[in-house]
Every structure is written in C-alpha cells, then in structure tokens.
Amino acid sequence: MSADGPDVRRAYDPTRLRAVFERNFTYASAVERNVHRFGGKPALSDPETGRSWTYAQLGAVTGHLVGGLARHGVQSGDVVCYQLMNRPEFAFLYVATQGLRAVGSPMNFRLAPGETAHILDDAEPVVFVYEAAASADVATALALASHRPAVLVAVGEPVADVEPLPGSITFAELLDTSAPSFRAPEAGTVWDETTRLYTSGTTGRPKAVPLSSLNETLSAHDVIMHLPLSPRDRTLNMSPWFHRGGVYCAGPNPVFYVGAEAVTLRQFDPVRVLDLIEESSLTFVVGAPTNLERLADEQEARPRDLSSLTGIVTMGGTLRTAGCTAVPAGAHPEHLERVRHDRDLLEHVPPRLRTDRQRGCRRTREHRRRRRRRAGPRRTARRPAGPGGQGRQGDRRDRDPVDQVRVRLRARPGCRARQVPGRVVLPG
Numbered sequence: 429m430s431a432d433g434p435d436v437r438r439a440y441d442p443t444r445l446r447a448v449f450e451r452n453f454t455y456a457s458a459v460e461r462n463v464h465r466f467g468g469k470p471a472l473s474d475p476e477t478g479r480s481w482t483y484a485q486l487g488a489v490t491g492h493l494v495g496g497l498a499r500h501g502v503q504s505g506d507v508v509c510y511q512l513m514n515r516p517e518f519a520f521l522y523v524a525t526q527g528l529r530a531v532g533s534p535m536n537f538r539l540a541p542g543e544t545a546h547i548l549d550d551a552e553p554v555v556f557v558y559e560a561a562a563s564a565d566v567a568t569a570l571a572l573a574s575h576r577p578a579v580l581v582a583v584g585e586p587v588a589d590v591e592p593l594p595g596s597i598t599f600a601e602l603l604d605t606s607a608p609s610f611r612a613p614e615a616g617t618v619w620d621e622t623t624r625l626y627t628s629g630t631t632g633r634p635k636a637v638p639l640s641s642l643n644e645t646l647s648a649h650d651v652i653m654h655l656p657l658s659p660r661d662r663t664l665n666m667s668p669w670f671h672r673g674g675v676y677c678a679g680p681n682p683v684f685y686v687g688a689e690a691v692t693l694r695q696f697d698p699v700r701v702l703d704l705i706e707e708s709s710l711t712f713v714v715g716a717p718t719n720l721e722r723l724a725d726e727q728e729a730r731p732r733d734l735s736s737l738t739g740i741v742t743m744g745g746t747l748r749t750a751g752c753t754a755v756p757a758g759a760h761p762e763h764l765e766r767v768r769h770d771r772d773l774l775e776h777v778p779p780r781l782r783t784d785r786q787r788g789c790r791r792t793r794e795h796r797r798r799r800r801r802r803a804g805p806r807r808t809a810r811r812p813a814g815p816g817g818q819g820r821q822g823d824r825r826d827r828d829p830v831d832q833v834r835v836r837l838r839a840r841p842g843c844r845a846r847q848v849p850g851r852v853v854l855p856g
Contacts, residue, residue, distance in 0.1 A: 451617060454618050454642075454644075455622065455641050456526040458685045463609060464487075465483075466659060468484065469482060469689075470689045471689060472680075474516050475691065476515075481516070484609075486610075490524045490527065490610040491611070492603040494528055494607060494610060495606065495608075502555060504613075504615075506530050506531065507530070507624065508525050508533065509533045509551055510535065510558075511535040511536070511544065511556075511566075511670075512537065513694045514694060519684075519692075522623075522675060523610065526612075528613065532624070533551050534623070535547055536634075536668070537670065538668075539634070540565075541569040544566070544569035545569045546634060550636060555577055556577035556579070558580070560585060561584060561587045561590065563582065567593055579597070580595060581597055618641045622640060622643075623675075625639065625670075644681060647676045647682070651677060651678065651681075655739055658688065661688040661711045663678040664704060665715070666719045667714060678714045691708060698725070702726055702734070703732065705732065705736065706736075710736060711737060711739070715741075719742075720742055
C-alpha cells in the first residue's frame with residue numbers, strides 16, 4: 429500500500445519487443461543496411477568475367493531483380509528455382525527472392541534430369557533459372573516433369589550446337605531497371621520461409637529442407653562469430669553454393685550479412701584457386717579435403733604467396749593425419765591454429781597437439797589415451813604377412829582421424845621466418 433493507494437504491479441509484456449524482433453531482424457534487413465553502410469565497398473567479384481559489384485551496386489541489381497520477378501508474376505510465398513553454378517546471378521537471386529517474400533530454391537546442377545523433374549514437381553516454381561550450357565538436360569527434365577514453370581531464364585553462354593530452350597529469356601531481360609534499390613519487404617518477418625534446399629537424393633528422392641529468415645540470420649551469425657568473419661575479409665568457397673555448406677559457409681549468406689566480399693568460382697581448379705589467393709589477397713578458402721590435397725600438390729610444385737590467408741575451412745569428409753602435412757605453404761612459415769575435426773560447423777577449440785617438423789601432424793600419447801578411455805578395449809588388426817616380412821598394423825592413412833591438430837607450414841626458400849597467427853577449421 430502506497431500513500432496514493434494500492435500498488436499497481438505491471439506484468440512483463442514482450443509484445444512490442446517481439447514485434448521489433450520479428451520485423452527488423454530478418455536477413456533482408458541486414459542486406460538493406462549494408463547496401464548503405466558499405467555502399468562503396470566491394471561485395472562480389474567474378475574473376476571469370478573480371479566484373480565486381482560494390483554493395484551499392486549489389487543493392488541496385490537485386491532491386492532490379494525484385495522488380496523483374498514481380499513483373500513476371502512472382503508473389504509472396506511463390507518459389508523461384510535456380511540451377512546455377514557459383515556465379516553472380518546465383519547470389520543476386522539468393523538476395524532478391526527475400527526482397528519479395530518469395531522462396532528461393534537453389535538446385536544441384538549435377539542432378540540427373542529425372543531428379544530435376546522431381547524437384548520441379550515438388551516445388552512448383554513460377555520461375556526456373558538454369559545454365560544455358562545445360563539446356564539439353566533441362567529440356568529432358570521439363571519433358572519428364574508434370575509442372576512447367578511459367579518463366580524460364582537461361583544464364584550464361586550456351587555450348588556448341590545447344591540452344592536455350594524455346595521461350596526462355598535472358599537474365600538481363602528478367603531485370604526491371606526502373607525498380608528502386610533493394611529494400612527489405614515491409615511485411616516480412618523472421619518466420620517467413622526464405623530458402624528451400626533439397627537433399628542430394630542418395631538415399632531416395634531429393635527431399636525439401638525449408639529455411640526461414642531467422643535461420644538465415646542465425647546461420648550468418650554462427651559463421652561470423654566462429655571463423656571469425658569481418659567486413660575486411662574476402663572469401664572463396666570452392667564448394668558449390670547450392671548446398672548448405674556452400675551458400676552458408678563463407679558464401680553469400682554470411683558475407684553479405686557482415687559486409688565482406690565473396691569471390692565466385694564456377695569450377696574447381698587448384699592452379700586458379702592459388703593464383704586467386706595470391707592476386708586477390710583472399711583471407712578464407714572453403715572446400716573438401718580433396719580440394720586441399722590438390723591445392724597442396726600444386727603449391728609444392730609452384731609456390732605462391734599465401735600470406736593473406738587467415739583460415740582454411742574444410743567439410744564433406746574426413747581429413748586424416750596423412751593429409752595434414754599437405755596444407756598449402758605460403759611465403760612465410762605461419763602457424764595455422766585452432767583446428768578441430770567436428771560435426772559442429774566452424775567451432776574452434778584451443779590447440780593441444782603440435783606437429784613434429786620432420787613427421788608432420790601426429791597424435792600425442794595424451795590423445796591416444798583419451799581415445800582408448802572412450803572406446804574401451806580394442807583389438808589390433810594386422811595385415812597378412814607380405815613377402816619377406818611380418819604382418820604390420822595399418823599405416824597412417826588407415827588410422828582414425830585426429831580430433832585436433834596444429835599445422836606447421838614450410839617456408840619458401842629465401843624467406844625470413846616470422847610467426848603469424850591464423851586458423852584452420854575442419855568440420856566433418
């Protein structure tokens with residue numbers, strides 16, 4: 429009881445806070461912010477054509493694409509499928525569909541026509557964007573599918589004797605140059621479905637995996653925090669963008685969210701990748717263990733200056749101990765630290781293992797004891813005795829992968845040694 433009468437207790441009401449969060453923490457809001465915040469800074473580079481786009485130009489192109497998609501009948505909730513390589517048009521579509529509250533669905537460009545037809549029937553897209561060079565396979569897929577998209581868009585140059593499908597328009601014809609720069613949709617919320625990925629179909633037909641705008645935002649935050657990624661970074665993902673580890677791991681998703689720069693790569697070529705690292709001062713490269721092995725072979729044959737790299741991210745398979753010594757060496761002997769093989773994408777842990785300069789990466793006694801305690805008693809399988817010798821245990825390539833390693837890079841002859849901290853991340 430107070431002097432003015434009984435106490436009036438106010439119950440906590442999160443309604444207004446919830447409304448602010450749901451409306452203003454969408455991925456599209458972050459892109460709109462960066463279009464102005466980093467207007468003159470590079471957002472996207474395409475080495476194949478030599479073109480690049482600043483954030484202001486990214487906003488202009490994606491705004492034109494939003495207007496063009498709307499002009500061709502795309503509305504909120506409609507699906508736009510695009511079966512493209514890692515090219516600028518992929519990144520533009522990824523952003524623009526969110527400006528319409530539409531659903532962007534990147535498709536595996538390696539699918540068989542029957543699998544493509546299944547996705548077209550399942551997603552029922554209004555617009556289907558495809559590689560002009562794959563027109564023959566797309567024609568077969570459309571013939572097999574029950575659903576035919578209202579708008580077909582051919583991107584890139586067709587190969588010899590293969591013309592784009594009848595009725596297709598070019599990507600330039602899809603744009604509405606009178607439309608304003610990209611803006612987040614006023615009615616958009618973090619719960620909107622923004623992207624629909626499809627599984628690879630290895631255990632059956634490809635299955636839809638819907639992602640919301642909140643998924644987009646939190647995925648970007650996860651990568652930005654754990655790499656870490658900053659507006660000063662320049663990334664190259666050697667993996668196809670159409671899957672989760674492509675667009676979301678140092679691909680367009682976190683790059684455009686933080687204000688960094690993404691570099692496109694149509695097809696993996698170790699010579700081209702190493703040249704790009706040196707010429708474009710890339711800070712992060714992403715790929716599978718096979719990519720890293722080929723990079724290491726090429727780097728040993730013809731060394732480049734890789735001192736700009738602060739991180740190498742690998743996924744899609746196990747990086748075994750025998751491959752640890754094959755990390756590309758730069759112009760200086762750097763330590764790439766905080767390595768972990770883990771299914772939790774991009775999680776760093778303090779280094780506990782060090783390499784022997786002569787033997788490369790190796791497990792310590794502490795690590796072996798820890799693994800034995802977890803696994804319990806184990807049997808040691810021996811190979812059959814070969815001619816002139818006893819049977820022996822499996823070599824290093826047959827052993828279990830290490831959980832944590834520290835990699836020491838070799839110096840190029842003539843370069844003075846210096847230590848530069850960096851990171852390598854090994855999600856499984």
